[in-house]
Amino acid sequence: MMNKNKKAVFIGECMIELSGSIANLSKTSALININFGGDTYNSAVYFSRLSSNKTTTFYSTALGKDSFSEQMVSRFKSENINCDYIRRDGNHPPGLYSIATDEKGERNFSYWRNESPSKLIFSGLKGRELIDNILNSDILYYSGITASIIDKAQQIELIKLGASASISAFDFNYRDKLHFNKKESQLLFKDINNNVNIHFISYDDAKELFNINNPNEIIEIASNNKNLVILRYKNKILYKKKNEELKTITVPHGEVVDTTAAGDAFNGSFLALMNNNKNISIEENILISHSITREVIKHKGAIIPKEFMPKILN
Numbered sequence: 001m002m003n004k005n006k007k008a009v010f011i012g013e014c015m016i017e018l019s020g021s022i023a024n025l026s027k028t029s030a031l032i033n034i035n036f037g038g039d040t041y042n043s044a045v046y047f048s049r050l051s052s053n054k055t056t057t058f059y060s061t062a063l064g065k066d067s068f069s070e071q072m073v074s075r076f077k078s079e080n081i082n083c084d085y086i087r088r089d090g091n092h093p094p095g096l097y098s099i100a101t102d103e104k105g106e107r108n109f110s111y112w113r114n115e116s117p118s119k120l121i122f123s124g125l126k127g128r129e130l131i132d133n134i135l136n137s138d139i140l141y142y143s144g145i146t147a148s149i150i151d152k153a154q155q156i157e158l159i160k161l162g163a164s165a166s167i168s169a170f171d172f173n174y175r176d177k178l179h180f181n182k183k184e185s186q187l188l189f190k191d192i193n194n195n196v197n198i199h200f201i202s203y204d205d206a207k208e209l210f211n212i213n214n215p216n217e218i219i220e221i222a223s224n225n226k227n228l229v230i231l232r233y234k235n236k237i238l239y240k241k242k243n244e245e246l247k248t249i250t251v252p253h254g255e256v257v258d259t260t261a262a263g264d265a266f267n268g269s270f271l272a273l274m275n276n277n278k279n280i281s282i283e284e285n286i287l288i289s290h291s292i293t294r295e296v297i298k299h300k301g302a303i304i305p306k307e308f309m310p311k312i313l314n
Contacts (some may be wrong), residue, residue: 012040090117
């Protein structure tokens with residue numbers, strides 16, 4: 001009898017991305033690139049590329065019936081991502097964001113997502129059906145952005161889904177434009193933290209959310225007797241597993257062209273390598289996952305061409 005594939009589910013919002021220079025837009029038209037992007041989607045791609053064929057990668061979101069939604073699903077499938085957990089009954093197209101680059105090369109983000117179907121992902125009967133299908137996954141990954149765009153009732157369901165998985169992983173990805181109430185965001189962070197096994201944290205995000213002054217403070221907040229906390233801090237990665245001592249690994253970055261999705265790529269890679277080899281040490285996993293990140297930041301955009309993926313032994 002053949003073994004059933006393990007199920008890894010990434011939940012969130014993939015958006016339409018507009019990018020390009022607007023330095024001369026006040027005088028003439030600008031050439032703009034259209035793409036797709038989103039934090040959990042980025043992680044799903046890198047997980048899918050690195051995971052063994054014994055695991056099926058699912059992306060779960062809510063889309064509409066428009067042409068952008070259709071193209072988005074096609075893109076997912078091109079990355080060998082299963083789309084069975086995507087709702088297609090939304091009344092509007094996906095959310096949209098722009099990355100505008102000025103004459104100094106500085107990037108500025110703007111978002112249009114108020115009517116994004118993903119805000120209602122777990123609502124109604126179809127939302128209940130989706131929840132039932134995702135329950136008890138082998139791996140489940142979501143982010144603070146996933147949680148921030150849905151209402152309280154759906155947040156509760158999302159946290160329950162995480163708690164039901166064999167391995168649940170989370171990255172808060174704090175954004176002040178989404179998590180505008182810091183007190184509520186801190187409580188949400190802690191509630192989710194108590195219900196996940198692996199917590200990926202960026203020190204810059206944690207510093208802004210909790211007004212802390214050193215990385216040990218967020219480790220103390222997040223670490224408990226059942227989780228693994230992985231903290232990105234400058235050119236180091238700190239990690240603490242359950243009640244074990246805090247450890248630090250130096251991870252120089254090298255050439256940097258674009259840091260978009262650096263953390264997303266690391267998270268997806270780490271989960272894939274752990275899923276492929278239960279015996280891989282945390283330190284070895286971090287170093288290999290970071291090698292993926294180092295390649296990602298050499299290229300513009302979140303998803304690098306497949307031919308540039310580092311060759312690693314799973």
